[in-house]
Amino acid sequence: MSTTTSARRAFDTLIAERGLGFGGDYNPEQWPAEVWREDVALMREAGVNLVTVGVFSWAVIEPVPGAREWAWLDEVLDLLHAGGIAVDLATPVASPPPWLGIRHPETLPVDRDGVRLIAGSRNQFSPASRVYREHAAALTRDLAERYAQHPAVRMWHVGNEYGQIDHGDEAAREFRRWLRDRYGTIAALNEAWGTAFWSQRYAEFEEILPPRRMPYLVNPTQSLDFRRYSSDQLEDCYRELRDVIRAAGATQPITTNFMGFHALTDYWSWAGEVDVVSDDQYPDPASADSPASIALVQDLMRSLGGGRSWVLMEQAISATSWREHNLPKSPLRARRDSLQAVARGADAVCYFQWRQARAGAERFHSAMLPHAGADSDVFRGVVQQGEDLRRLAPVAGAGIQAEVAILFDWPSWWAGEEPARPTERLSTLTELGRWYRELWRRGVAADLVSPASDLSRYRVVLVPHSYIVRPSTATALRDAVGSGAQIVVGAFSGVADENAHVLTGRSPVLLRELLGVSGEEWGAVPDSGSALVFDESWAAGRDVEAPGASILAERLRVDGADVLARHADGDLAGVPVLTRHGVGDGTAWYLGAIVDDGSLSALIGDVLGTAGINSALGGRAEMLPDGLEAVRRGDVLFLLNHSDRHIDIDIDIAEGGTRVDLLTGEKTDRTVGIAPGDVRALTERRTW
Numbered sequence: 001m002s003t004t005t006s007a008r009r010a011f012d013t014l015i016a017e018r019g020l021g022f023g024g025d026y027n028p029e030q031w032p033a034e035v036w037r038e039d040v041a042l043m044r045e046a047g048v049n050l051v052t053v054g055v056f057s058w059a060v061i062e063p064v065p066g067a068r069e070w071a072w073l074d075e076v077l078d079l080l081h082a083g084g085i086a087v088d089l090a091t092p093v094a095s096p097p098p099w100l101g102i103r104h105p106e107t108l109p110v111d112r113d114g115v116r117l118i119a120g121s122r123n124q125f126s127p128a129s130r131v132y133r134e135h136a137a138a139l140t141r142d143l144a145e146r147y148a149q150h151p152a153v154r155m156w157h158v159g160n161e162y163g164q165i166d167h168g169d170e171a172a173r174e175f176r177r178w179l180r181d182r183y184g185t186i187a188a189l190n191e192a193w194g195t196a197f198w199s200q201r202y203a204e205f206e207e208i209l210p211p212r213r214m215p216y217l218v219n220p221t222q223s224l225d226f227r228r229y230s231s232d233q234l235e236d237c238y239r240e241l242r243d244v245i246r247a248a249g250a251t252q253p254i255t256t257n258f259m260g261f262h263a264l265t266d267y268w269s270w271a272g273e274v275d276v277v278s279d280d281q282y283p284d285p286a287s288a289d290s291p292a293s294i295a296l297v298q299d300l301m302r303s304l305g306g307g308r309s310w311v312l313m314e315q316a317i318s319a320t321s322w323r324e325h326n327l328p329k330s331p332l333r334a335r336r337d338s339l340q341a342v343a344r345g346a347d348a349v350c351y352f353q354w355r356q357a358r359a360g361a362e363r364f365h366s367a368m369l370p371h372a373g374a375d376s377d378v379f380r381g382v383v384q385q386g387e388d389l390r391r392l393a394p395v396a397g398a399g400i401q402a403e404v405a406i407l408f409d410w411p412s413w414w415a416g417e418e419p420a421r422p423t424e425r426l427s428t429l430t431e432l433g434r435w436y437r438e439l440w441r442r443g444v445a446a447d448l449v450s451p452a453s454d455l456s457r458y459r460v461v462l463v464p465h466s467y468i469v470r471p472s473t474a475t476a477l478r479d480a481v482g483s484g485a486q487i488v489v490g491a492f493s494g495v496a497d498e499n500a501h502v503l504t505g506r507s508p509v510l511l512r513e514l515l516g517v518s519g520e521e522w523g524a525v526p527d528s529g530s531a532l533v534f535d536e537s538w539a540a541g542r543d544v545e546a547p548g549a550s551i552l553a554e555r556l557r558v559d560g561a562d563v564l565a566r567h568a569d570g571d572l573a574g575v576p577v578l579t580r581h582g583v584g585d586g587t588a589w590y591l592g593a594i595v596d597d598g599s600l601s602a603l604i605g606d607v608l609g610t611a612g613i614n615s616a617l618g619g620r621a622e623m624l625p626d627g628l629e630a631v632r633r634g635d636v637l638f639l640l641n642h643s644d645r646h647i648d649i650d651i652d653i654a655e656g657g658t659r660v661d662l663l664t665g666e667k668t669d670r671t672v673g674i675a676p677g678d679v680r681a682l683t684e685r686r687t688w
């Protein structure tokens with residue numbers, strides 16, 4: 001058994017022993033020792049069973065170079081262990097002490113304008129700096145050797161939210177090394193970067209720099225490769241420390257906290273390196289869309305882990321303090337956010353942070369134990385959540401079955417958002433979110449897939465916007481349609497190859513045969529939009545008011561596909577927008593413009609219906625009442641009411657069975673009522 005497999009098993013064992021994980025970042029070094037006992041007592045009262053310790057404690061452990069101040073940490077770990085609270089021990093490498101940057105300025109990152117960043121905040125390290133890496137590794141080695149066998153330590157947390165970028169000289173050297181590995185020769189690099197354009201040809205690798213401040217537009221492939229390199233460099237930082245922890249004899253699972261769709265880290269590449277996927281999530285209480293948007297992130301986390309359960313490592317119990325205007329969350333909302341994560345595959349829900357800071361930049365960021373203390377609605381809400389999570393223990397480890405896949409790829413996102421495109425208004429994440437929302441509103445489960453994923457088990461594959469489509473992805477999509485799947489490809493997909501070079505010929509070059517449609521020009525749509533008309537047979541029964549296209553449209557011609565909608569007037573009058581091409585038992589749909597929500601909804605509804613996809617409620621994937629989220633994890637049906645109205649919904653109950661709400665212990669009828677903001681977790685039981 002490989003270490004990763006056994007370490008993953010150790011995580012599952014922890015959850016099996018203690019129930020779903022519940023807790024948060026715990027920073028005892030910011031408080032006098034007298035407070036620690038009260039912390040442990042209140043954690044126990046709240047049912048906290050997992051805390052992350054030491055994330056920002058480097059300067060406390062190593063106040064001067066080479067020092068090791070362990071006494072406080074020994075005491076904290078012993079106290080937590082005595083209290084039955086498991087520790088996710090952090091390598092405190094995200095914020096080096098000021099002395100490191102003073103003595104070794106090359107450890108500090110340099111931004112694209114050549115400004116070297118200084119200590120006094122956090123994250124002031126260059127992932128490329130050898131000296132930083134040596135200091136971080138030495139500290140991690142000593143930490144792991146000291147605590148690998150400590151009974152409190154059940155998990156390791158490397159760094160914090162890896163997402164730093166550096167444009168300095170050491171980064172330049174590392175970037176060149178990375179480019180040599182990728183291309184071998186400078187001629188190959190010149191070819192890949194298209195340096196014949198604007199006289200950018202390089203004679204040797206030594207001439208290459210990271211993209212820094214330049215007079216005008218940057219070479220898009222240079223930018224793309226710098227993003228790839230930066231993600232790989234950070235991943236290497238993580239891997240180096242993970243291996244140091246293992247070498248010290250630690251057998252616990254090792255993780256680092258991801259940040260959803262984070263722009264600097266290609267998590268498809270990282271995911272195989274962590275024993276358990278964990279993520280930090282801060283849905284904005286001010287945004288009505290946040291339940292669907294965060295569900296998408298949660299489905300990404302489950303998908304990154306190959307369907308296994310994941311850890312919600314950080315969230316806010318009430319307000320954050322880093323937004324311009326920070327709305328608090330009610331305890332009801334905070335509870336629903338936590339239960340939503342569990343519904344979507346989390347086996348632990350944790351917060352930033354346990355005790356609210358009284359000093360420092362995050363003094364107004366909410367915490368499980370607020371400034372006001374335990375006599376507060378926030379803390380009473382925390383205690384309630386501890387109770388809820390105990391009741392949900394039966395879902396631990398259970399998975400979610402999805403028959404719908406959505407393609408998402410970091411390099412494609414990066415390349416697709418380089419400047420100087422037909423329009424800068426087209427956003428990969430916005431399109432992804434809009435398409436996903438149509439599934440979410442119908443209670444349809446979906447996996448996120450990468451270009452390398454196996455698509456053969458999906459009945460529907462959605463490609464909302466993938467600027468790069470590789471030949472292997474085109475083959476996988478063709479095979480999926482060949483085996484009967486519905487695939488839907490959105491506008492401006494399959495435009496470029498892996499080097500971000502535009503493919504020549506009628507577009508999308510690698511998919512046009514499969515789609516039975518091809519285009520010759522993409523153009524921005526005027527601000528007034530472009531009205532659409534549906535084909536009569538398709539429009540029947542679809543109630544879309546004023547269908548229209550905006551942002552971007554393509555001049556298309558059908559080559560075998562049926563036309564379901566066309567532009568109604570203007571320059572593109574009569575040009576197809578939505579097409580459907582039957583191929584064997586499957587269908588390839590194409591959307592040659594960014595269309596309004598109603599049209600998109602009609603399209604996705606039709607695709608799901610054609611594929612016979614069911615909702616979590618059991619029947620056909622119909623639209624759920626507004627604000628209701630339905631997801632089935634294992635044999636538990638979660639119903640979350642994100643609205644401020646009472647919702648009644650009919651559910652499937654097998655003959656002779658009944659459904660019991662794990663959260664209340666009550667039996668339900670076929671019609672289930674869900675109060676505003678409430679959550680039901682219904683499990684099926686046979687009564688005979």
Ligand code: GLA
Pocket residue numbers: 160161280282314316320321322352362365
């Ligand atoms: C991130 C960090 C935490 C804290 C929170 C505040 O998640 O990892 O240290 O700064 O943000 O929301």
